[in-house]
Amino acid sequence: MDLSVDLFKKLKSFSEPELQSEILKHGKILKAIKGDVLIKEGQHLNFLPIVIKGLLRVYQQKEDREILLYYVGPEQTCMMSLSSAYFDYSSAANGIAMEPTEILILPAHVIAEWQLKYPTWNRFIIKTFKSRYDELLTAFGSIAFKPIHVRVKEYLNGYVKNQKSQKIPISHLTLANELGTTRVVISRILKQFELEKKVKLFRGYIQVKN
Amino acid sequence: MDLSVDLFKKLKSFSEPELQSEILKHGKILKAIKGDVLIKEGQHLNFLPIVIKGLLRVYQQKEDREILLYYVGPEQTCMMSLSSAYFDYSSAANGIAMEPTEILILPAHVIAEWQLKYPTWNRFIIKTFKSRYDELLTAFGSIAFKPIHVRVKEYLNGYVKNQKSQKIPISHLTLANELGTTRVVISRILKQFELEKKVKLFRGYIQVKN
DNA sequence: GGGGTTATGTATCATTTGATACCGTCTAGC
């Protein structure tokens, strides 16, 4: 697909005409399908991916366990690449497409340059750093102080709040991987919640009661 | 104490003369003694503290448990304030002086402004974001995947490596607070290490063997 | 509908971590 001015209907953050033409000049569009691994732990990155449409999941892995760091949605980018772009740095996490995803790929070298030239770009970068930091800090606080059943509860509540749906389409195994634990632990906790009439369990999804 | 050009012998990052004069114009020096609490969780911050000399400890607290986030040493600043400065935001952590500490205080509003005007300032801010993020990510990975005895071990090894001393002056309780656990757990683990001849325990300090 | 795969339920057991309690020792300040 060619880059076009249409792009900026989706990326509203970048309003300066000059920045837009620089993006058109240096950027490429990448289309990923569900399951494509875009970033691997240890990999050196020399590009910055900005999601246009779709969703990336960024997570850490250790042996057969994994834990969610954050999702990258439209108009967002990924900390790992940002770090790599400024300093020599290899990714500390993995990134995978959760659904068909369109990504604007920018070469790393432009980032520092644009930082000083374009206020909206600068704001975009700072905002990314800040919000990713906040998310991580929240996750850190949770894992440090809260027992798993509370984290499960908060995950479910968070989903309901964000998606405005009581029906959460997730398997026990996937949920375990979001929270950094194992399937049996999640099944046990969910069953307990069901006994307490907080949720109803089905194959492939969880119904949260109010 | 008056601000003077001497300041920039200690803060080497800020080399532009114009930036220096802006710092002299807007900055104030604060002196803290050991134990002074400079930042409290929930507090709205409208200043950015840059440590000139000394050390701040930034940590999260929940009831009677706490866990270390990071230390702020000379020429460094603190993420909480940085976040507050860009957005309306209250601190998610506490900051306390560990020793007599001199701090350059800058009003929040200058930060975003200087971002675009002064490349060294820009670099300083980005570097802060990145290194704090990396630290937190490492800590997150540890707490998510590693059992406490491993984290204790890594803490001790890290100290030895950084301070180039085998003698670590820390009480069991303080160590527990660094790692987000309780004193008894730490005592138990250290005693086990001693039985394994890895360390030798004394009142107030730990001797690491090689 | 058969066969493989995925999802879930659940029991058993071990390990890790934490809570509580009590003790003795060291140290600083008087």
Place this chain on the structure above:
DNA sequence: GCTAGACGGTATCAAATGATACATAACCCC
């Protein structure tokens, strides 16, 4: 020297979490 408080050792118990194993059910593909 006395004493309060900090520091460290340890025993006991409980709870949380994880590992393993096995069974059943649902789903998909052919």
